[in-house]
Amino acid sequence: xxxxxxxxxxxxxxxxxxxxxxxxxxxxxxxxxxxxxxxxxxxxxxxxxxxxxxxxxxxxxxxxxxxxxxxxxxxxxxxxxxxxxxxxxxxxxxxxxxxxxxxxxxxxxxxxxxxxxxxxxxxxxxxxxxxxxxxxxxxxxxxxxxxxxxxxxxxxxxxxxxxxxxxxxxxxxxxxxxxxxxxxxxxxxxxxxxxxxxxxxxxxxxxxxxxxxxxxxxxxxxxxxxxxxxxxxxxxxxxxxxxxxxxxxxxxxxxxxxxxxxxxxxxxxxxxxxxxxxxxxxxxxxxxxxx
Numbered sequence: 001x002x003x004x005x006x007x008x009x010x011x012x013x014x015x016x017x018x019x020x021x022x023x024x025x026x027x028x029x030x031x032x033x034x035x036x037x038x039x040x041x042x043x044x045x046x047x048x049x050x051x052x053x054x055x056x057x058x059x060x061x062x063x064x065x066x067x068x069x070x071x072x073x074x075x076x077x078x079x080x081x082x083x084x085x086x087x088x089x090x091x092x093x094x095x096x097x098x099x100x101x102x103x104x105x106x107x108x109x110x111x112x113x114x115x116x117x118x119x120x121x122x123x124x125x126x127x128x129x130x131x132x133x134x135x136x137x138x139x140x141x142x143x144x145x146x147x148x149x150x151x152x153x154x155x156x157x158x159x160x161x162x163x164x165x166x167x168x169x170x171x172x173x174x175x176x177x178x179x180x181x182x183x184x185x186x187x188x189x190x191x192x193x194x195x196x197x198x199x200x201x202x203x204x205x206x207x208x209x210x211x212x213x214x215x216x217x218x219x220x221x222x223x224x225x226x227x228x229x230x231x232x233x234x235x236x237x238x239x240x241x242x243x244x245x246x247x248x249x250x251x252x253x254x255x256x257x258x259x260x261x262x263x264x265x266x267x268x269x270x271x272x273x274x275x276x277x278x279x280x281x282x283x284x285x286x287x288x289x290x291x
Contacts, residue, residue, distance in 0.1 A: 018112060019107065021103060024101070038093050040086055054123065137238060138235050140216075140267035143198075143199060145231045146263075199231055209245060218231070243269070
């Protein structure tokens with residue numbers, strides 16, 4: 001679903017644009033004004049723009065005195081990082097007691113009327129998207145594996161590897177060399193097989209305790225900063241009432257599988273970024289929630 005905001009490149013210096021963070025339903029007779037007292041981009045307070053039973057969570061974003069467009073501001077890495085963190089901070093603070101349909105970073109409109117018009121024009125799609133994620137939040141689960149620990153474990157329990165080890169004591173030097181290479185190769189193959197089986201089994205368990213699953217890209221060590229290897233990176237859409245059971249399940253899985261070198265990392269709760277792709281505005285950078 002994509003809702004385009006008006007072009008922001010012709011705003012005059014000092015003009016107030018409207019930045020959109022997410023969409024919520026209005027409670028019957030409400031105006032959407034009961035938001036937590038937090039600041040959004042550039043320190044401006046958040047508020048709502050309501051239309052036909054929906055409300056956009058917004059804040060003002062003044063054009064800097066330099067007259068730079070929003071796109072130009074993002075060319076500074078420090079400025080871009082600050083704005084993205086502000087965007088995520090607002091969304092995380094507003095999901096505690098309501099369902100929020102997150103809008104991707106960078107949704108700008110020239111005024112409130114343009115936001116209201118977009119809500120009205122795409123009302124049906126927005127309502128359907130909210131229904132899909134209603135009452136649920138996103139949790140990120142990353143699975144890591146220390147292959148050295150797993151390999152040591154397999155060397156003690158694998159019948160095939162144990163059988164080859166039994167041949168080493170009576171083998172000539174030349175044959176022993178090839179037997180060790182075979183053990184190494186077989187260990188790598190079995191480790192990979194065990195990892196794939198483990199990931200499939202954990203995904204099955206987590207999906208049974210959640211409403212939906214979305215696979216994310218695996219991160220290299222330079223990104224996740226750990227010595228062990230990331231073998232799965234996923235997002236789960238979990239009902240609020242089931243969150244305690246979901247987290248307990250992850251703890252139980254870790255207790256069972258940690259001796260074989262597996263570890264889990266949980267992030268969240270997040271707005272359902274991975275399950276509701278909502279775009280609003282003339283500038284979007286495709287930023288995710290970081291799970």
